[in-house]
Amino acid sequence: MYYVPDGTQRCGYYECTECGTRFLSLQIGPTLVCPACGEVADMEIGPDEEMPVVKETAKLLQMVEGENVEKMDTLLSLAVTGGNFEWI
Numbered sequence: 001m002y003y004v005p006d007g008t009q010r011c012g013y014y015e016c017t018e019c020g021t022r023f024l025s026l027q028i029g030p031t032l033v034c035p036a037c038g039e040v041a042d043m044e045i046g047p048d049e050e051m052p053v054v055k056e057t058a059k060l061l062q063m064v065e066g067e068n069v070e071k072m073d074t075l076l077s078l079a080v081t082g083g084n085f086e087w088i
C-alpha cells in the first residue's frame with residue numbers, strides 16, 4: 001500500500017490544517033506532525049541549541065480499521081497519483 005504497510009489493521013486518517021494534506025498513519029493520536037509541511041529539516045542547529053518545536057498540524061479525522069484501511073489507502077493514493085490537482 002501507499003501510506004501504511006500491507007496487512008495494516010488499524011491506522012489513523014489525518015488532515016493537515018496547514019496544507020490540507022490527507023494521509024494515513026500507523027501512529028494514533030489527536031494530532032500528528034504533517035509529513036508534507038511539518039517536518040522541516042534543520043541541519044544547521046547545533047547540539048547546544050534548543051530543539052526546534054515541530055508543530056503538530058495534522059488532526060485525526062477518524063480511525064480506520066480492518067478492510068477499510070486498504071480502501072482508504074487506495075483512495076488517498078489515487079488522489080495523489082491520479083491526476084487530481086485541485087488540492088495543489
Ligand SMILES: [Zn+2]
Pocket residue numbers: 016017018019020021034035036037038057
Ligand atoms: Zn501540512
